[in-house]
Amino acid sequence: MSPATDTDLEAFRAEVRNWCRANVPAGWRGAQTGVSDDEFVSFQKAWFQQLRRAGYAVPHWPAEWGGGLSSAQQMVLYQELAAHDAPRLVLAFVSIHHAASTLLAAGTDEQRRRHLPAILDGEIWCQGFSEPEAGSDLAALRTTARRHGDTFVVNGQKVWASGALHADWCLLLARTDPDAPKRRGISYFLLDMRTPGIDVRPIRQATGESHFCEMFLTDVEIPAADLVGPENAGWQVAQETLSAERGMTMLELAERLGHAGFGWLLDACARPRPDGGRPLDDPVVQDRLVELEIEVTALRRMCRHLVERHDTGGAGPVDASIVKLHYSEVLQRLTDFGAEVVGLPGQTVLRKPVSSGWESGAWVLDFISSWEWTIPGGSSEIQRTIIGERGLGLPREPAVGP
Amino acid sequence: MSGGFAELHDELRAVARDLLAGSAPTAAGGSAGPPVDWSLLAESGWLGLEAPEALDGAGATFAETAVILEELGRAAAVAPYLGTVVLGVGALLLAEPTSARDDLLRRAVAGEARLAVALGDGAADAVPPVPAFRIEATAEGHRLTGAAGFVPDACSAHELLLVATDPAGEPVLVGVVPGRSGVEVDAQPLLDATRELATVRADVVVPADAVWRFADARTAPGRLFDRGALAVACDGLGLGRAMLDATVAYASVRRQFGRPIGSFQAVKHACADMLVQLTVAEELVGAAVEAVVAGDPQAGRAVSMAAAHVGGAAVEVVGKALQLHGGIGYTWESGIHVHLKRAVLDRSLFGSPAAHRRRLAASLAPR
Numbered sequence: 001m002s003p004a005t006d007t008d009l010e011a012f013r014a015e016v017r018n019w020c021r022a023n024v025p026a027g028w029r030g031a032q033t034g035v036s037d038d039e040f041v042s043f044q045k046a047w048f049q050q051l052r053r054a055g056y057a058v059p060h061w062p063a064e065w066g067g068g069l070s071s072a073q074q075m076v077l078y079q080e081l082a083a084h085d086a087p088r089l090v091l092a093f094v095s096i097h098h099a100a101s102t103l104l105a106a107g108t109d110e111q112r113r114r115h116l117p118a119i120l121d122g123e124i125w126c127q128g129f130s131e132p133e134a135g136s137d138l139a140a141l142r143t144t145a146r147r148h149g150d151t152f153v154v155n156g157q158k159v160w161a162s163g164a165l166h167a168d169w170c171l172l173l174a175r176t177d178p179d180a181p182k183r184r185g186i187s188y189f190l191l192d193m194r195t196p197g198i199d200v201r202p203i204r205q206a207t208g209e210s211h212f213c214e215m216f217l218t219d220v221e222i223p224a225a226d227l228v229g230p231e232n233a234g235w236q237v238a239q240e241t242l243s244a245e246r247g248m249t250m251l252e253l254a255e256r257l258g259h260a261g262f263g264w265l266l267d268a269c270a271r272p273r274p275d276g277g278r279p280l281d282d283p284v285v286q287d288r289l290v291e292l293e294i295e296v297t298a299l300r301r302m303c304r305h306l307v308e309r310h311d312t313g314g315a316g317p318v319d320a321s322i323v324k325l326h327y328s329e330v331l332q333r334l335t336d337f338g339a340e341v342v343g344l345p346g347q348t349v350l351r352k353p354v355s356s357g358w359e360s361g362a363w364v365l366d367f368i369s370s371w372e373w374t375i376p377g378g379s380s381e382i383q384r385t386i387i388g389e390r391g392l393g394l395p396r397e398p399a400v401g402p
Numbered sequence: 403m404s405g406g407f408a409e410l411h412d413e414l415r416a417v418a419r420d421l422l423a424g425s426a427p428t429a430a431g432g433s434a435g436p437p438v439d440w441s442l443l444a445e446s447g448w449l450g451l452e453a454p455e456a457l458d459g460a461g462a463t464f465a466e467t468a469v470i471l472e473e474l475g476r477a478a479a480v481a482p483y484l485g486t487v488v489l490g491v492g493a494l495l496l497a498e499p500t501s502a503r504d505d506l507l508r509r510a511v512a513g514e515a516r517l518a519v520a521l522g523d524g525a526a527d528a529v530p531p532v533p534a535f536r537i538e539a540t541a542e543g544h545r546l547t548g549a550a551g552f553v554p555d556a557c558s559a560h561e562l563l564l565v566a567t568d569p570a571g572e573p574v575l576v577g578v579v580p581g582r583s584g585v586e587v588d589a590q591p592l593l594d595a596t597r598e599l600a601t602v603r604a605d606v607v608v609p610a611d612a613v614w615r616f617a618d619a620r621t622a623p624g625r626l627f628d629r630g631a632l633a634v635a636c637d638g639l640g641l642g643r644a645m646l647d648a649t650v651a652y653a654s655v656r657r658q659f660g661r662p663i664g665s666f667q668a669v670k671h672a673c674a675d676m677l678v679q680l681t682v683a684e685e686l687v688g689a690a691v692e693a694v695v696a697g698d699p700q701a702g703r704a705v706s707m708a709a710a711h712v713g714g715a716a717v718e719v720v721g722k723a724l725q726l727h728g729g730i731g732y733t734w735e736s737g738i739h740v741h742l743k744r745a746v747l748d749r750s751l752f753g754s755p756a757a758h759r760r761r762l763a764a765s766l767a768p769r
Contacts, residue, residue: 263768263769266766266767266768266769267768267769269768270768280766280768283760283763286759286760286763286766287756287759287760287763289763289766290710290759290762290763290766291710291759293707293762293766294686294707294710294711294759294762295682295711297686297689297707298682298685298686298689298707298711299682301685301686301688301689302681302682302685305685322677322678322681325674325678326678326681326682381667381671383674384667384670384671384674384675385667385670385671385674387674387677387678388664388670388671388673388674389670391674391677392646392650392673392674392677393650393654394650394653394654394662394664394665394669394670394673395654395661395662395664395665396665397665397666397667398661398665
């Protein structure tokens with residue numbers, strides 16, 4: 001890296017710092033604990049617009065669409081947002097990452113022009129991939145889309161659609177050719193959530209919250225213009241776009257974990273108990289903290305390298321899987337240790353602030369919600385299979401059934 | 403790291419792997435391989451990678467040495483590289499330049515002088531180590547006394563560089579020749595047949611010109627120790643990678659229940675975990691190498707992170723390799739025991755993982 005670039009980066013860091021000091025809402029954690037869904041949504045939308053005005057909402061998008069920060073700048077941005085404990089973009093996550101990367105990679109110009117500016121204006125997206133009988137085996141999905149002229153008619157059930165209650169649009173996978181091999185008969189759609197025939201019901205999850213939804217689709221009509229990529233090539237579109245977005249989202253999360261997450265864990269360990277003793281004074285606690293610090297340090301570097309390799313086209317086929325697997329497990333270990341360290345007083349923390357990262361300092365709930373990482377998006381077991389087969393070239397399991 | 407460097411390293415790695423292939427245990431019926439031809443290493447320029455060109459070196463950095471170290475680990479090669487290059491040449495480069503130093507450096511680079519350095523007593527597990535020798539000013543001159551166990555490559559060394567505390571309490575290097583009266587070197591029996599460790603005892607009056615000062619006495623011993631600890635982490639990374647490769651190859655051809663065992667998830671997932679562990683190890687080693695090359699004042703932290711993690715991870719990966727090879731893995735002939743014993747020894751050399759974590763714990767700072 002040339003000295004000039006370093007200077008530029010430091011200037012950018014100073015700019016972000018100043019912005020954070022002036023803009024991160026004071027006391028937002030307290031204010032956003034235990035709020036209603038509506039308050040959460042309006043807080044998220046307002047924060048998104050604030051970031052957007054500064055040019056920080058979609059830094060990973062191409063410049064022509066409103067992004068254009070370099071990877072190095074994005075990393076600085078995420079470091080500073082994490083260091084200043086800024087709220088995270090939870091509600092817009094699928095919109096700015098999954099939806100945008102799908103549109104940029106496989107969408108038509110018209111689809112991009114229609115949705116990318118709308119996303120900047122607050123259009124919210126959810127993902128309709130999983131089904132009750134198609135979890136880890138996503139390609140077994142049974143929701144059908146039958147073509148009638150310029151319209152597809154969709155019937156079926158989706159599950160685990162995060163934020164679907166608030167979504168304006170949905171990224172939908174549905175089967176368009178029931179006779180083709182299962183990965184060759186799926187199409188990728190953009191579904192307007194106002195379309196008649198969509199019934200969304202929240203699912204109460206292990207933490208007691210309801211971030212996920214079931215979606216029942218009955219004769220839902222989608223114009224053929226909302227098909228992404230060729231008909232029956234939806235599986236391939238999904239594969240490409242899922243790995244394309246993973247680098248930067250993981251980097252953001254790893255920076256959160258390194259700055260805020262580990263910092264809070266240290267703070268928790270430094271808080272005196274009623275007898276005046278601190279967990280941090282115990283060499284066993286110190287030892288485990290250092291182990292976690294080492295793992296988080298490696299994770300952050302791993303994410304940085306993943307992003308750099310994406311930029312240069314040198315990413316390996318399972319680099320993203322390795323990062324996802326490692327992040328999920330480090331998050332789980334770190335929040336587990338947090339829950340252990342805070343002990344019984346931690347059990348009385350009944351709510352975690354919404355709009356926060358996966359580690360919020362409500363350690364028991366943070367620990368429980370860490371399964372939101374080890375299960376979705378390809379469970380840790382699926383990631384290991386991918387790493388073994390595509391990364392190491394180990395033989396596949398003999399196929400059973402269709 | 404720029405593309406140019408990455409390419410250079412790939413080339414160096416390929417040449418090293420090729421040259422060291424004959425040194426692997428699999429080429430020796432499962433026992434430790436024959437010692438690497440030292441003159442070949444000298445001719446390849448790998449003894450003087452970090453020495454300045456004016457002293458017949460390549461003027462490169464620890465990043466290049468790290469490539470060789472990883473390949474030595476991959477082959478579980480028998481070579482006094484730790485003693486002569488990592489610590490010996492490393493110590494000479496940290497010493498105040500004198501004509502005697504330059505001369506010894508040239509001879510080491512040419513493969514004529516093998517070196518060993520005693521940083522402290524290896525059994526003490528202190529991170530960083532405490533010098534095991536001291537110099538007293540006596541009527542006869544500088545009297546050197548002390549003893550250190552587990553000094554790498556001391557038996558085959560032509561010259562020993564002992565880190566000692568001088569009368570002013572400052573660390574210095576004392577050059578002594580093993581076998582001379584008053585300097586005893588005794589090889590220690592080891593389970594790991596690829597490494598050589600020895601006890602060094604000294605009680606001898608040394609001439610004033612045998613005492614060499616460090617250019618920066620405050621930081622030099624720590625930096626030397628960091629080189630050693632990082633070298634062992636590079637070695638562990640190489641050991642682990644070799645064993646993952648061997649395991650994947652074996653699991654792809656070994657059949658049970660009518661299928662290659664690598665098609666079973668229990669085996670496949672274990673291999674995936676090995677790869678993840680090695681990827682984590684690679685990141686930590688990479689960070690530490692960059693810090694050492696840059697002369698970062700925080701390099702010790704990065705080195706301890708690498709040492710603490712890789713020490714344990716290498717043992718786990720090699721142990722898993724033995725497990726996944728099944729009964730064959732437990733035979734002498736498979737040679738996996740050679741890698742396992744070396745990984746276990748590596749974990750204890752230049753500070754245990756727990757000792758490195760203690761060093762890191764000292765800088766845990768809540769906000």
